[in-house]
Amino acid sequence: MAESKKKKLITKLHHKYRLSIYNDSNLEEVWFLRLSRMNVLLVFGSLLILIIFGVTILISFTPLREFIPGYPDKNTRKNIVANALKVDSLERELVMWQRHLDNVNRVLSGRPTEVIESKPDTTKKYKNLKLGRSKEDSLLRAKVEAEEKYKLSVFNDNKKPQGIAGVRFFTPAKGKILKPYNAQAGQLGVTLSVAPNELVLASLEGTVVDAGWSMENGYSIIIQHSGNVVTVYKYNSRVLKKIGEKVRAGEAIAVVGTKGEQKNTALLLFELWYNGVPINPQQYVIF
Known part of the structure; x- marks a missing residue:
């Protein structure tokens, strides 16, 4: 019984239908289209999938995603990363201060102190540091040197002038x-x-x-x-x-x-x- 219903359903899906458009004045057939229920389901299903895919791409790669409620914008993400780095640095500072206080207590109580090793900050790339003069440093040096160059009071003012x-x-x-x-x-x-x-x-x-x-x-x-x-x-x-x-x-x-x-x-x-x-x-x- 169930198999016969299933066969009937499949047969209905493949039945061909004719969609025609006639001229109302002389009843002449202008355009027609042969289709089945299966064709209609496939066409509308494909269109639906394409629309969903297009909307997903549009939201994922355009600023439209920021209008979605609860989605963080770029400034929020930057603040999150910056806050995470600050929290990590604060934790390191608290640990160092705690160890320093422990050493103070050890000194007061006459016990040997603990050696505190200074570890570099892992969030900074020390290999890429440029130790040369920056543009701002060069401008400041040039300004100070120019001021000192034309300054006549180049001698020690604490010395009393001789006759x-x-x-x-x-x-x-x-x-x-x-x-x-x-x-x-x-x-x-x-x-x-x-x-x-x-x-x-x-x-x-x-x-x-x-x-x-x-x-x-x-x-x-x-x-x-x-x-x-x-x-x-x-x-x-x-x-x-x-x-x-x-x-x-x-x-x-x-x-x-x-x-x-x-x-x-x-x-x-x-x-x-x-x-x-x-x-x-x-x-x-x-x-």
Whole structure:
């Protein structure tokens, strides 16, 4: 009985049917389709499977999945991972602090302490660490060096400034004095006749505050020293230091040159200023 019903059902599924479309005015058959119940079930089943597959792909690989209630978005997942790492780090810190307190108790009670080994954080890739200077570090270093380069207070402020009488000056260049100091005549320094291409030396440690060329003085360089002392070197053929550079006493800062029509004579004009007033260099420097 059951087998006969089953055969009848299978037979019904395979029965062919004709779906026709007629012209209503003249009853002419325009289009027809032969199908069975099995064909209809297969077509609709396939369409249903394709729709389910397409919706699944659309939700899985597009941001539409974030609109599903309860589905975490990318920020939530990032927070979950970050919180998991923080919890792991906190657990490690708590363990280390507990061991540290145990060691303190051991010390107080006179017992031997436990050696605490520092283990690297497994969440960080230490092999990929770059130990070179970062861009931010380089910018900070350049800024600090630039500020210190033009800062005149390069000496120890805790030292009490000595009077200029106690200062030992290096001779800027050995030579013969052509014009001595004479403030009334406008000669604010000492003009020396030195050997050609002689190096000009810094009289004291200090910072270069000016270096350049002019028609009247040629290449000149000015150095600021501690105790409000300034030395000026003029008539040079070229300077060896730039503005802002620190120089030591006796360090070469320029090369002597000629002035005017005196082509065969190397000259150097050396001025010494103290508290903003020019003074006679011959009283403090041995030429």
